[in-house]
Amino acid sequence: MTTARTARACELLDHYRPGAFLLATPDHTLLATGEASAADGPLVGMLPFDIDRPAHLLTPAHTTWAGPVHDELGPPDPLPLTRCRMRPEPEPAVFEAGVADAVRALNGGDLRKVVLARTLRLDLDEPLDVPTVLRNLAADNPTGYTFAVPLPGGRTLIGATPEMLVTRRGRTVVSNPLAGTMPRDADPEADQANAATLLASGKDRREHAVVIDYVADTLRPFCRTLTVPDAPSLIGTSAVWQLSTRITGELADPEVTALDLARALHPTPAICGTPTAEARAAIDRIESFDRGFYAGALGWCDADGDGEWYIGIRSAELSADGLLLYAGAGIMPDSRPASELAETSAKFRTLLRGMGLGGAL
């Protein structure tokens, strides 16, 4: 295994080729390529949404680290317009019926929250220029985590997630769950109104609290101390406003690795629901597609147990067939199907903007 540090993060994005693992965060950029014959370096890869299925993790032959790419990127380049045909799957009305079905279940049993997703299939007229899309995603999402992760069968999950599942550096553990969303608006006044509505929304605050309670309860047994802010803050990506809470802890047992913590936390109610088993059953019953690695956990873990894991949302799976975008929304007993549909459309825009198709939905 070789490790290098280059001066230019942009070069790592430009050198990215399918099959490699790329992660660009506000702190640093990692490009991992090849596969080592001996497992003596960091592991990189992904856990699928369904934790009972095999993870896709490997020890790369080469890892190259650089500083944050955002320091090197200017304003986003004029985006290359991707030519394609788009098809929502399921149809929007079917997604709305699924939300209504979930609302009935939430009002009649043990289920307290469930996250329902839908997909947008893009048939591309020409091969996707992935390095350019990654650059655009990174430039457009400077506080997010841009990634390209190899999947089984030569497929790749690309995206720019705003959500940190967990990081561990020495004894310091951080998790930054998000839940509760409103679209951004091109009109500044309407945009601020959306932000204020989100902060004041009881439905969104309850949807958020379910995730915070789960993450805090899961991390507490691993930690000597755990700090959980009383109220969420607001974060804005280029596509949406979201409620965010940064939880920090001090690990009790230094043998516990970042990957152990990711496996303990995944799937959180930000992408599954609560209680977990009931939410998974509702997703299996209502969603008509296999999530695969969408909403799984991607990241790395080194021999010291340090690492970073992010939730693979605001993402798309790239294969020989084209691109399949995914977006989900947390459904609560008082959710309205039309609002949840609009929320998933706003979430698709993260990827669409990276491809120069931001106005398409």
Ligand SMILES: C=C(O[C@H]1C=CC=C(C(=O)O)[C@@H]1O)C(=O)O
């Ligand atoms: C499931 C997704 O987002 C989750 C993360 C943050 C906010 C969410 C929400 O407000 O519904 C979702 O729980 C997705 O983007 O596909």
